[in-house]
Amino acid sequence: MAKKIAVSGNDGPKVRSDCHLSLQISNKGDNEIIIKSKVASLFGDDILSQLSEMLDFFEIKGAKVEIIDKGALPFVIAARLEAAIKQVVKTDKEYLLPIIEENKYSTKRDIFRFTRLYLPGNTPSMMLNAGLHSPNGIILDLEDSVAPAKKNEARLLVRNALRSVNFYGAERMVRINQGKMGIEDLDYIIPHNVNLILVPKCESAKEIHVLENRIQELKKQHNISSTIYFMPIIESAMGVEKAFEIATASENVVSLAIGLEDFTADLGTMRTQEGEESKYARWRLVNAAKAARIQPIDSVYSDVANMDGLRETVKKSKALGFEGMGCIHPRQIPVIKECFAPEEKELEKAMKIVNAAIEAEKQGLGVISLGSKMIDPPVVKRAERTINLAISMGLINKNWREEYVN
């Protein structure tokens, strides 16, 4: 057997909650494990037993493992060693830590998706507290934020994070890679209770169909019953032209997002604060999504220090019909939420309508009216959504009707 040295993970002065690991197998003698850890006196024994147990699990002998640990949690250490092992040993085995109870939930197609926080798929330190910032969704990204050489180890880290990191109720999302690599990514995420897949640079319904077929196979294989949704990202001129086709590719497509960095590059223009260059694409995408009865979601705002600029952009977005935005920093979440929150007037009107609907139902009336105006069912539905949103954002009490005086 070749004596190749496999390496995985990250090291450097700024690295935290991660580790760098090297592995060499000689197939002779006992396993040798060298631990250099900033938490050695507290967790050195735990790290040693975790690494030995994993080597036994993969039936590896004569290995020399050296770990430089910066306070990595067990799910990170496990991902790093498995990644190193799989560089030098061919095995179908997977070392899975138990999936924590808190993560066993599924989501519904029409939940709010105002904010979804992008996290680089190979940076564990950013994953630990992401859910605390209460985004509607957390995206573990396997695509652009992961260097090509790190794709395999990121898959394992994302897989382990889906099982071990508490998402605190946020929709559990993964952005897969494009094309064939993206299809392979599914093996690492579908069996681990992912709620939604973001499909980058989507340009046709066919891409969704291919993914959906593979997901069906995996669901059957792993006996999974919960629904896994799609959020295709439109990032090219072709994607914009095919927006409606993509939006209606599957009943599991719940949102359509736009990615403006790649889109403007495709157009050969620059992305500006005013966004003149992407107006058509945005209108077209909103219209396609609305026609398909799904959520149009706007691109990320990349200047994380400029909260005023963000606020202005979200307001414009909302006015165009978008129902959410991507976030690249947790501090963007409250600003975006606040902007998508119902305005006072809107809320007052919704309360009036919902109240009238409840009264009408009580009285057994088939028709809901407010003063001399008849209220159509879709209007009631929208008002209910507004109320639910206001409750979920803490703007009104769950029992608002008790205090509601007409």
Add this chain to the structure above:
Amino acid sequence: MSTNMIKNKLGRLVPEEINGKKQVPFKGLGKHRPVGRKYGPPIPTSIDYPHDGNKVVKSLKEALDLCGLKDGMTISTHHHLRDGDLVSNMIFDIAHDKKLKDLVWFPSASFPCNEPIIEYIQDGTINRIEGSMNGPLGRAVSLGKMNGTAVLRSHGGRVQAIQDGEVVIDIAVIAAPTADMFGNATATEGDSACGVLGYAKPDYLYADKVIVVTDNLVDFPCMPMLIEGNYVDYVVVVDKIGIPEKIVSGTTQITKSPDRLFIAELTAKFCEMTGLLHDGCYMQAGAGGTSLAIGVYMHEILKRKGESARLGFGGTTKYMVQMLEEGTMQHIMDAQAFDLDAVASISKNKGHHHYPVFNAYNFHSKGNLTSMMDIMILGATEIDVDFNGNVVTHSDGYLLHGIGGWQNCLHAKTVILPVPLFRDRIPVIVDSVTTITGPGELIDVVITERGIAINPKRKDLLDAVKGSGLPIKTIQQLKAEAEAICGIPKKPKFKDKPVAVIKWVDGTIIDSVFELDI
């Protein structure tokens, strides 16, 4: 020599005797009351001093010689020049050249710039440090490299020890950004301007000999005199007393970490919802990244409500100055200026006052500002399920921080510790802290990103948060949550020998730090 160890009131093993002096173990809050008269320095006679008022001598060495520097003496210095201090190392360079032994260094705090001192600890020039040991010095002490036993005191505890004679300072060396020939000194002028000199006050009043070292000698009189020349023996002029950019940061920065900002926001919200933050309240906020952010959030809350804090106390930054200037804070009581805006504000703003820790923290004062404070925000390296806090050692057993004003500030009406639940893989909420620096009785609230624990003795706060929607948990729940994420850490291994003791504000020993067994 083996030291006899006894258990104090908190069940911690502490030595009966250190450095040849009998000690009092911690007896419980308010139980130790020294009696008698305060320590007095020797009586000087003015006719022994130059009638023209010129006390300038030609070098620090000459001044130290004139003070009679010899083996075993206690030398005090102060940390107003922070990590930019050049003077304290000069003293021990001179002592080392003179081949002196067994000196006691009594700094108000030490910084990484004092790393060269390690050599003098190891070669016996210095027997021990009685004061904080940050970073490299603490590491050396933890590894048993110091002959004597280190003594850590709070800022207030330092004043207490000077006043009741527990520590007798032979020579106080005061680095002064600006001074005159008579020894009057001030701190808002000069290349090494640092704003205030409060930490040096007890030293110049009580030391046998006082030396003022400056790099900016001005014509008499140097006003306002933060150090009064009437207490000064010698004045020394050197090229440079400090490195300006390491004394005050040009500008203090609020944390950018989303997780710390999250804790800061939650803390401000807690203070608002419980009514702790109210019109006319007395508040303190530190200069750490998270504390600064808490101050900014509180400023926003007060502004929104059209209210103002009566006073803010502590290390001052541009953010407190902003509150003063925008009317959300009426007075700043400044113990230490942390940035240039704070230094500038002292001379500019009427509501910005010098307030030496001497008057804020001291156990032997006739009352203290700290017990009047409504909101006190502090940090900790560890907190245990009994709410005991640790600020001096890390969970791996290394002594890495001083106490600062932390113990003194615990006497505020409500003490809040905003901390992360874990740092990397190290839980902050633990079964039992490595070193008790402050008893849980005085710690009211622990705020982490994963929940808020209120000390059960604060029934008023527990009532106030009912129905608030705040994430209230028990301290045990928080500990369990940290362990579920990190695992249960092992304890570091220690030898039997205490390398440092932690004094409580009254001079008793609250805990010991033991030599690491590595």
